Amino acid sequence: MEAWSHEAIVSASLSLFQGLGKKGKPSSEEWTPLATFSLTDDSKTDIAKVISLGTGSKCIGEHKMSLEGWLVNDSHAEIIARRGFVKYLIGQLKSAILETEDTIFERSPICKGQYSIKNGIKFHFFTSQSPCGDASIFPLSTKHQRIEEEEGEENGSATKRMKLIEEESGSITEGNPNQFPIRSTSAPKSTVTVSTGQAVDRELNAVEDGAHSDVHRTGTKCLITSTGQAIDEEVNAVEDGAHSDVHRTGAKCVKGGSTDSHLPGLGYHVLRALRTKPGRGDPTLSMSCSDKMMRWNVLGVQGALLFLLIDKPVYLHSITVSGELYNQEAMERALVGRLCHLKLSKELLEKGYKLHQPIIKQLKQGSLQELTKGGTRCRMAPGSIVWCIDPPTHEVIIQGYCQGANRKQKPDDKSSVSICKKKLFSDFKELVQLISDNDLPVILSDLRVQEYEGRYYDWKQSSLDYQKARTLFNEHFPTWLTNGRELEYF
């Protein structure tokens, strides 16, 4: 019997967040998105246990990225929580290798020297808002528009709040004082300067445009069967007077792919496009959370390095989203539907790769409002919290550095957080050194000696099955931005 529920996951996530000290939390005038990874065990009656948590909505630009892997480039809550999860997996593998305590791993029955996640253990993801990018693009119902207008009239500060956020991030995002972070479409028309230095008019108002208010929506919905086979299902064209605008994302289409029309109404955004994180100024190379989460459904959440020690990709059993502005179809399209034409080779299927379809659900939780009682939250908090249950971690990231670091200096061991690539890589190498020669997986036995001094890039490349799956994924999404070797050569 399954010992979990969406309610239990949300409530465990929120009580953990509430119980954390003030360190890195938003002030009474700030808000932040929240994401967690939780674990449930079918063999136990325990409710969900949160194992990692991330907050934040910032991302550093291309020119600030560290060549040595000291900085965290992408500090969106979802991505920070995932880094905390990787740290947790490394810690659990360490205990399994040393046989010091009970862990989520057991020795793999199929691959010598590797480990399997024990039967009945499931991982669940929670986020307080729809992920940025494709999952945030959906038709807005008139109900949403009406609610926002009324709120604007009541407190008279909606426009001001939106302006503040526009200036800070360039994204179409705001905090709602009555809900945990949600996004809004009501904003003033503004002129912004894009990264090329060119000024463009950007229509941010939720405009009901007679010419576009009854656009036909068509789409191909894609379902993936448990065997990993994709099935196309044509969704009927819908003529719906209730939908005259779409909820928008600040995430921009990647170059070389399809582009947004930015026309008012339902056609503002192109659907299914790969996008980079919202933000203005120095453009970021980080893909939107919708895109990264979609990739988790093929490559797993464990990453290339850990696939050297874990015998199967680690997939999420469920994804729960709270917040008012949510659309089931958009979430499924963004995270699963876009994968429908991806064909995995027999070899990859045998290694446990699949087109994974997590259980995705929205859950509106009343207690979310408790977190916003401090007052009107009008700005996005500048920092990101990363928390992990074991090894115990609670750090704050500001512009990629650890809080308190001198950000004018080159980042190093002291000014970085424990989930930066450099430190996770170092943790991983230490892990490999703990394995006795007899127990090393075949793939590592040849590599360990010469590669121990090897670069992050080389180690990732040595994860051959993972790289095969990644290559296939990249062929399917040729405009996906991949970090150059120079950013992984440390």
Ligand SMILES: [Zn+2]
């Ligand atoms: Zn995001």
